[in-house]
Amino acid sequence: MVGRLFLAAGLLLAGLALPAAAEAPRRVLSMNLCTDQLALMLAAPGQMVSVSYLAQDPTASAMAVEAGRLPVNHGLAEEIFLAQPDLVLAGAWSTPETVRLLERLGIAVEVFPIETDIAGIRANIRRMGEVLGREPQARAMLARFDADLARLTDGQDPRPRAALYMANGYSAGRDSLAGQIVDLAGFDNVADELGLPSGGVLALESLLLSDPDLLIEGRRYDGHARAQEMLEHPALRALSRGKPAQVISDPDWICGNPHILRAVAELRDARLALRDAP
């Protein structure tokens, strides 16, 4: 107990004594799916000691293979403390109690905000480069990201109308990351027309009457759920009959990082196909 306190105090002093940018952290632990992926893309070999268990789940993570080489954590203060990281990366949705507890134990925690637009993604990439001491890599990633984005978003008229429709009838508009992906791919979003810019439940009948050019459906998980049953509703099937429908591939849609460009590219192809169709 006393030893633990001394250790905590020692870590606290060490943290205070070191100027922030003096030296790159050597043992970095990430406890959030989105910081996991950004850190894996930017960190030096051997710099990461652990990622969250979600990073290894191929249904949620775009980097499950890379994450599979590292031990995982479940965001619990005890296991994180025992891994002795010198920097913990957390997301804005990480449990605040855990983050506060880790800070009291003298572990440096960097909390990254949720990215909902390009500016937010760029800011997080830049900041990840700073905290990992990998600024040159971050700058290179930004340059590549900007170039890819510019290539994907040129010449966008006419803009057809798309609707996102996910489990529980959830839809999202321009104030969400999913809405940004739709917008970047050159679509106007039905959720914005219907007053759901940051997301919400879209009544099935409002969706039907909005008559979108492209329906982007949430992915279906194994097992049965009523939340997902509505994706099979005969009325929705009738709407999408003879029309293109895209399915959201979650790993590219959840976190704001360069992987979203894969989702943008896929939707852009769907838009070009719509334009070329008679």
Next chain:
Amino acid sequence: MTRPRLLFAGLAALVAALFLASLLTGPAGVGPGESLAALFGGGDDLLGLVMRELRLPRAILGLLVGAALGMAGAVLQGFLRNPLAEPGLIGTSASAALGAVLAIQTGLSAAFPLGLPLAALAGAGLSVLLVLALAGPRGGTLALILAGIAISALAGAATSLVLNLSPNPFAINEIVFWMMGSLADRSMLHVWIAAPFMMLGFALLWPLRRGLEALTLGEDAAASSGVNLGRLRLMLVAGIAALIGGATAVAGTVGFVGLVVPHVLRRAVGASPARLVPASALGGAATVLAADIAVRLIAPGRDLKLGVLTALVGAPFFLHLILKTRREGL
């Protein structure tokens, strides 16, 4: 003789009006004339789809589920001669929900569409038999309510467990649906699945009216006037199971309708069980249709559960009944 007839005509008109209102209620905000034209095949294609595939099944299910709940309540109260008997309170609805959830999660309902209502029916039937065995043929109030609480708790816990163990991350959200009930986004498929079972239930319970009338004089008097109590009991269990199984399989658990409706109508039909059964079916249909319109008006787009409204009205009423029962020393 004219008073009950007037009551039936009034209730039928109310149900018809509410059915129409249910068809015309929705977030799309389209005029009534245009909506009805679209329902019968004219007008815009998409609006026709909305009317025929979304609003029509919702209104039909509201009507059928409400009638099933009201009728089941009236029959149970008449048979047990206990004013607190109701499918929700004695655990029938919760057990039907457990049967339905088991059918869905084991894949039975996907392999064979009638598996869903059949499993719900089996759950409802077992729980009615269990309650009748636990509470005894006379259905003493305390034993009846305690048995109902235990069965409801057990079925609710098992339902939550099954949904927790599902591999699907969204399945757990459904616990609320099975406990509180909803008619949102139902399709004609649900009508075809549930309607035959509810029809069977109506057909089984309808001829029991004479027997229930005779039972008001006591079991011996009923038996001596030619009522076969064993057969009555069997038909009652089968009929309640078919009604509640069918209703719960597609709409979840909607509580208190079977409790409140027979009480409100009892005096108007002169306390006659024979007249109370059809009156409660109409009253139940009106209640659920009205509640389903209200959830769409109060919180559009949020899928407020039907059971929330019926419990807000029904639970205080239930407390009032308990006080009344205690005063009467039952």
